[in-house]
Amino acid sequence: MFDAPGTKGMTDYPMGKAGTYDDLGPAARSALHSILFQPKVDLSTKRYCGVEALSRWQPDQTQPPWLQTRGGVSVPDTDEHCQAYDYVVLSSVLNLCGRWSPALRSKAGTVSVNITGPTLSSAWLAPFIKRCLSTRGLPRLTIELTETFAITNETSALKTMQTLSRYGVAFSIDDFLTGFNQQPIFARLPFEELKVDRQDVQNLSTKRGSALVAQIVSSAKARGATVVAEGIENPAQLELAKASGCAQGQGFCISQPLTESDFVNRLAQPGDHPWAATEFEHAQKEKTQQL
Secondary structure (H helix, E strand, O other), rough: OOOOOOOOOOOOOOOOOOOHHOOOHHHHHOOOOOOEEEEEOOOOOOEEEEEEEEEOOOOOOOOOEEEEOOOOEEOOOOOOHHHHHHHHHHHHHHHHOOOOOHHHHHHHHHEEEEEEEHHHHOOOOHHHHHHHHHHOOOOOEEEEOOOOOOOHHHHHHHHHHHHHOOOOOOOEEEOOOOHHHHHHHHHOOOOOEEEEEEHHHOOOOOOHHHHHHHHHHHHHHHOEEEEEEOOOOOOHHHHHHHOOOOOEOOOOOEEEEEEEHHHHHHHHHOOOOHHHHHHHHHHHHHHHHHH
């Protein structure tokens, strides 16, 4: 297990600041939030191609005052809380992945985890991930940067990204065209993936929506990046995303977020990820029945 923040072995996390880990409350310190895994599929081959780890606050736990709910998502309210909570989530995800067998890690492919701008600009992130990667075998890690969180220190953020890239970590821009991409820093970010926001996927059937996604696909193509459509909820959206140039997709139409045990059990089934293709084919069957 990797050290939890605040333990004697923890040397990578900046302790002593107001509002850091000890201020999160017992629920976060006990990792009572839930880590779920939502698979992604290649929209052309219909095969599983990676997974995103999602953090969800358990409904029977009272959220502490530092954790605000915005658009159904729990969001820390200060830079210090962002870093501390990101640490809890990242540690939890890497601990779960670290106990997978080599065969399961190979099948899992890339595991994506969201972090906020303050964490990307922090001094502890790169040393912590380096230590985790050297401690045990892990799947390839992709860090998703949510555009609605501003990067607090561009110089530090870029240095961290360049360092982590050397360790084999990839970067994805989540909710593309909703935030910091208009800043000059965007042109220098070493990302490999752009994610189309769920709302934009829902608007694909409109002229304005399809034009926006076309802009995202064009931006990705210019950078050699992959486009992932998020929040695909029905077969029609899946087909529109594919026709628009999105290479990968995720959403309830493909698979709902799974507990770690359910995800591992499905991934461990014999064959080349048959369960992802099965769910895809089921969505296609439902579409045919509706015609």
